[in-house]
Amino acid sequence: MGLFNFWKKEENLFDENITIEETRFVVLDTETTGFDYENDRILCIGALVLQNGVISVQNSFEIYLQQDHYDKSTAQIHGILKDLLIKRPSELEALEQFLSFLGDSIIVAHHTIFDVTMINKALERNNLPQLTNKTLDTAYLYKRTLIKSHLFERKDHYTLDDLADKFDISKKDRHTALGDAYITAIAFLKIVKKLREKKEVNLNSLFK
Amino acid sequence: MKNTISQRVADFLKNYPPFNFLHPKDLEKLSEQISIVYKDKDAVIFAENDQTHDSFYVVHKGAVALKKSTKNTVLDMCDEGDIFGLRPLLAQENYIMEAVAHEESILYAIPIAVFKPYALENRNVGNFLIESYASNTRNPYSDIHKDKLYGDDDLLNENRHSSNDSFDLAPIKYSKKIVTCSPSTTVKEVARIMNKKKVGAILIVDEMLPIGILTDKDLRNKIVTGDFPITTTAETIMTKPVITYPKKMTVTEAQMAMMKSSISHLCLTKDGTVNTKAVGILSKHDVMVALGNNPAVLIKALKRAKKTKEIKPIRNRIMQLLQGYLDQNIPMTLIAKIITELNEACTTRVIEICLEKMSSPPPVKFAWLALGSQGRGEQMLHTDQDNAIVYENVNEVFRDETRIYFLKFAALVNKGLFDIGYDYCPAEMMASNPKWCMSLDEWKSQVHHWITNPGKNEVLLSFIFFDYSRTYGDAEIVSQLSDSIFENVKANPIFYMHLVSGALQSPSPTGFFRQFLVEQDGANKDNFDIKRRALMPLTDAARVLILSHSVKSISNTAERFEKLAELEPNNRELYLSCSYSFKALLKFRTKQGLLHHDSGQFIALESLSKMEKIKLKRTFKTIKELQELISVRFNISNLV
Numbered sequence: 001m002g003l004f005n006f007w008k009k010e011e012n013l014f015d016e017n018i019t020i021e022e023t024r025f026v027v028l029d030t031e032t033t034g035f036d037y038e039n040d041r042i043l044c045i046g047a048l049v050l051q052n053g054v055i056s057v058q059n060s061f062e063i064y065l066q067q068d069h070y071d072k073s074t075a076q077i078h079g080i081l082k083d084l085l086i087k088r089p090s091e092l093e094a095l096e097q098f099l100s101f102l103g104d105s106i107i108v109a110h111h112t113i114f115d116v117t118m119i120n121k122a123l124e125r126n127n128l129p130q131l132t133n134k135t136l137d138t139a140y141l142y143k144r145t146l147i148k149s150h151l152f153e154r155k156d157h158y159t160l161d162d163l164a165d166k167f168d169i170s171k172k173d174r175h176t177a178l179g180d181a182y183i184t185a186i187a188f189l190k191i192v193k194k195l196r197e198k199k200e201v202n203l204n205s206l207f208k
Numbered sequence: 209m210k211n212t213i214s215q216r217v218a219d220f221l222k223n224y225p226p227f228n229f230l231h232p233k234d235l236e237k238l239s240e241q242i243s244i245v246y247k248d249k250d251a252v253i254f255a256e257n258d259q260t261h262d263s264f265y266v267v268h269k270g271a272v273a274l275k276k277s278t279k280n281t282v283l284d285m286c287d288e289g290d291i292f293g294l295r296p297l298l299a300q301e302n303y304i305m306e307a308v309a310h311e312e313s314i315l316y317a318i319p320i321a322v323f324k325p326y327a328l329e330n331r332n333v334g335n336f337l338i339e340s341y342a343s344n345t346r347n348p349y350s351d352i353h354k355d356k357l358y359g360d361d362d363l364l365n366e367n368r369h370s371s372n373d374s375f376d377l378a379p380i381k382y383s384k385k386i387v388t389c390s391p392s393t394t395v396k397e398v399a400r401i402m403n404k405k406k407v408g409a410i411l412i413v414d415e416m417l418p419i420g421i422l423t424d425k426d427l428r429n430k431i432v433t434g435d436f437p438i439t440t441t442a443e444t445i446m447t448k449p450v451i452t453y454p455k456k457m458t459v460t461e462a463q464m465a466m467m468k469s470s471i472s473h474l475c476l477t478k479d480g481t482v483n484t485k486a487v488g489i490l491s492k493h494d495v496m497v498a499l500g501n502n503p504a505v506l507i508k509a510l511k512r513a514k515k516t517k518e519i520k521p522i523r524n525r526i527m528q529l530l531q532g533y534l535d536q537n538i539p540m541t542l543i544a545k546i547i548t549e550l551n552e553a554c555t556t557r558v559i560e561i562c563l564e565k566m567s568s569p570p571p572v573k574f575a576w577l578a579l580g581s582q583g584r585g586e587q588m589l590h591t592d593q594d595n596a597i598v599y600e601n602v603n604e605v606f607r608d609e610t611r612i613y614f615l616k617f618a619a620l621v622n623k624g625l626f627d628i629g630y631d632y633c634p635a636e637m638m639a640s641n642p643k644w645c646m647s648l649d650e651w652k653s654q655v656h657h658w659i660t661n662p663g664k665n666e667v668l669l670s671f672i673f674f675d676y677s678r679t680y681g682d683a684e685i686v687s688q689l690s691d692s693i694f695e696n697v698k699a700n701p702i703f704y705m706h707l708v709s710g711a712l713q714s715p716s717p718t719g720f721f722r723q724f725l726v727e728q729d730g731a732n733k734d735n736f737d738i739k740r741r742a743l744m745p746l747t748d749a750a751r752v753l754i755l756s757h758s759v760k761s762i763s764n765t766a767e768r769f770e771k772l773a774e775l776e777p778n779n780r781e782l783y784l785s786c787s788y789s790f791k792a793l794l795k796f797r798t799k800q801g802l803l804h805h806d807s808g809q810f811i812a813l814e815s816l817s818k819m820e821k822i823k824l825k826r827t828f829k830t831i832k833e834l835q836e837l838i839s840v841r842f843n844i845s846n847l848v
Contacts, residue, residue, distance in 0.1 A: 193312065
């Protein structure tokens with residue numbers, strides 16, 4: 001057995017028969033007080049379920065968290081004022097609700113590492129175990145759709161704005177957690193479509 | 209639970225009937241229970257005889273075609289804001305049509321259980337739905353649409369046409385935006401209004417009631433002749449009384465009415481008499497448009513388009529026209545010319561609209577260049593956009609602001625072209641990319657760089673760039689750029705070699721045993737790539753040869769070969785057969801593209817008849833001979 005596996009370059013994560021369509025993805029975005037994993041806090045988590053190309057509005061998740069830490073300088077980006085934060089669920093409550101929403105779904109986000117690390121730090125503070133979900137990043141997946149050509153320089157970083165422009169998605173709700181999650185979800189669908197045009201794609205290949 | 213997405217949904221729906229009749233609170237509640245559905249192009253949303261879903265659909269982005277699968281005819285095309293799949297839910301029967309995503313689409317699925325109470329309670333909503341089913345008679349098959357909405361309803365029968373509806377009996381679409389003035393308006397002012405609104409007739413109204421009409425013809429016959437001064441009031445020279453008709457008119461009725469009283473404009477009023485409010489004006493133009501697609505009508509419609517959004521349906525009609533031409537077997541040269549002209553007119557209109565959107569006029573003269581196949585006048589179908597801007601040289605001081613202006617402008621145009629159906633260029637060869645938006649001198653030095661440093665990329669770039677044609681703007685700048693290219697090429701003969709080797713690099717169409725070579729991977733696996741394997745070798749070779757003869761301003765491949773046949777009588781036969789092959793291949797590609805609603809680049813071989821395959825292979829022989837000719841002529845073996 002071991003001998004056979006030796007020749008297999010990469011272990012497949014999922015059963016070949018599971019299609020991208022039937023998989024439950026949770027597309028999420030967080031608004032935070034800043035970019036410091038240690039000191040900054042999550043103000044809002046927005047998440048939605050994407051399955052079979054369908055997003056159910058009713059079954060989406062948007063929660064504003066109670067936080068003591070607040071940074072005036074980022075308020076102009078997310079527009080969440082401190083006053084608004086009063087009478088919100090505590091971080092622990094919000095996390096618990098979020099975890100039950102998330103389940104064991106695959107997480108999709110834009111620059112996923114940031115959101116996931118922020119959530120993990122919060123989980124740590126509340127003595128909860130870390131996320132073990134598989135994750136996908138639209139920033140990375142988008143780059144895979146681009147033509148590999150010397151004629152045109154690929155940027156190192158594609159922002160969510162870049163993707164929204166390319167895919168003609170309205171940027172109306174930019175910088176609200178659920179609004180960004182929605183843009184990410186549509187971008188994700190269009191990216192998978194583009195990748196399909198280039199090459200046959202299954203769930204496993206998205207993770208390679 | 210109200211959230212950001214439900215607000216987004218409500219924000220969209222509130223612009224479209226019947227949702228605009230709903231109270232904002234109700235709409236909000238409705239929006240919370242909607243699902244957002246993504247459908248890839250050609251994905252089936254529901255099939256004929258399928259059991260009904262628990263939701264009906266509103267198109268948010270994209271387009272959905274409703275078809276009868278047995279006939280494979282498109283019965284209706286649903287655009288942004290259109291509803292479909294509702295009637296069977298209300299009638300509680302299976303779907304009688306198939307709904308297929310005509311392009312990549314995003315739909316809102318609205319659960320019928322949530323929506324039905326509103327339809328029953330809100331009169332406006334109910335009426336809208338009844339009307340939309342009853343009056344949907346734009347095509348002869350649509351009697352199947354207009355089944356009953358709710359159990360028994362007499363309202364329906366009034367509006368129903370007999371089942372042998374033909375197109376001529378379809379209700380005519382008239383312009384609901386009526387341009388009016390008061391009787392005391394001077395004709396000078398009238399002419400100004402008509403000019404601004406781009407109409408040929410103006411209605412003179414008194415207390416909302418139509419009392420007379422003034423047309424272009426009246427102005428010409430009464431004012432320009434000097435019979436009346438331009439200070440005359442509208443009342444004095446208007447034609448009265450107005451000939452009025454009820455708004456429910458068929459195309460044929462309208463035509464007859466115009467012929468009967470030899471007038472070019474009909475006024476439509478609420479009850480058909482002059483005693484009720486005017487609701488619309490019907491011009492000869494409207495009748496023409498209703499009668500069908502012809503290039504003149506389409507060009508006129510384009511000129512009248514005020515938003516890029518209005519151009520998209522015109523593009524669709526251009527495609528219908530193309531289909532018609534192909535069906536009638538009209539020579540490809542002619543088809544290509546007309547369609548290219550129309551496509552160019554679309555682009556030009558987009559550019560004009562975008563220019564108006566800019567806060568100031570362009571700081572210097574510029575030209576909008578179409579590159580690649582569009583530049584060569586060979587683009588029939590919706591494909592990617594390749595374009596560039598060249599503008600007059602400016603003083604150092606203004607360099608940055610000029611560049612910023614044109615980049616901003618280009619971004620608008622690129623978005624506009626995207627909106628009417630040209631995809632963004634995946635390699636970013638678009639005017640909104642700073643590399644493709646430069647001043648004349650910057651372009652000259654760019655071209656010089658390509659020609660003097662011909663690496664693989666430089667040759668590729670020059671391939672795409674050298675086939676440009678001016679779509680809009682200043683001809684002088686473009687001509688200067690062309691001159692500069694020819695001088696550079698002449699001074700650097702080695703560049704030909706690279707062009708030639710580039711031209712010979714296109715993959716071969718057939719393998720060792722003369723079988724077609726097909727794609728190995730991806731969505732087009734096992735399909736034949738007609739663009740790269742057959743059209744490109746011809747295009748590339750034509751370009752090299754025509755450059756070597758320094759022939760300027762012919763960029764169309766077939767025309768290039770015809771010119772070459774003239775210039776080199778000893779190779780006349782080969783060149784003419786190249787020209788013929790190219791046209792045949794282009795026709796092939798166009799037909800395939802129309803058939804599958806794509807760019808036609810990839811052909812499923814099994815769908816071809818034996819005859820078609822033989823025809824295709826015959827062109828390959830010509831390609832091979834041509835490639836031999838250029839490799840010998842430019843002595844390519846020295847280089848590779």
